Amino acid sequence: MLITVVTIFPEMFPGPLSHSLIGKGIGRIWNLKIVDIRNFAEDKRNTVDDTPYGGGPGMVMKPDVVHEAMNHALSFYKNKPEIVFMTPRGGVFSNKMAKDFSKNHEGMIILCGRYEGVDQRVIDYWKKKYEMKEVSIGDYVLFGGEIPAMVVVDTCLRFSSGIMNNIESTVEESFSIDLLEYPQYTKPMTWNGYDVPSVLLSGNHGKIASWKLEQSKQVTRDVRPDLWARFKNNRE
Ligand code: SAM
Secondary structure, eight states: OEEEEEESOGGGSSGGGGSHHHHHHBTTTBEEEEEEGGGGOOSTTOOOEEOOTTOOSSOEEOHHHHHHHHHHHHTTOSSOOEEEEEEEEEEEOOHHHHHHHHTOTTEEEEEEOOTTOBOHHHHHHHHHHHOOEEEESSSSOOSOSHHHHHHHHHHHHHTSTTTOSOTHHHHHSTTTTSSOOOOOOOSOSEETTEEOOGGGGSOOHHHHHHHHHHHHHHHHHHHOHHHHHHHHHHHO
């Protein structure tokens, strides 16, 4: 699986993606290529942005330069990869999206915006011609799309076979069935006056499973009423 990040800050990569299980998978399970958008600028100053039509603050990334960088990224693939533009104006990223993206064994191209964003025409073109998806990592605004791109790559790779030793972890963890995960404990049995819940020491797998489900329901009800409502709806 090839993941290509299109950015004006190539030096930010692989960054955190070179660590832990994901890092160990580079070159074995997945590969990373970076396309520096500045290489596609046409002037001596490598200009990638300009002032917005209609006025307003900040600068906008130029459509011609971004388009050429994206075309270069696409030339790395035989078949169509997932193509994603990181933007606060996109649909909110989720485990479900990550699972869907990871099914495309060709891989992904991720476009990272900067400044006030990217000229709408290049977004419209790539959406229409290549089904590019606009994806947000949440209802807040970062300076650039590079950290959001890392979030997407990290999450998608959790669903790629070969990265996680224990793929079951992704089945039981938070959001897998619209519930947050139950609390986890390890040794020692007593720490600082706090005990591990006795049911977890009982060896009774049925009881342990019901305890975990109850805990998941309780925490979801308490902290994520939106998720709780979805869980209840799906069950009904
Ligand atoms: N003017 C834009 C708006 O109000 O929607 C925000 C631009 S932001 C400063 C610059 C770039 O950071 C965006 O083009 C996008 O690539 C990235 N970015 C910022 N917040 C993001 C988020 N929540 N999810 C995904 N990408 C984000």
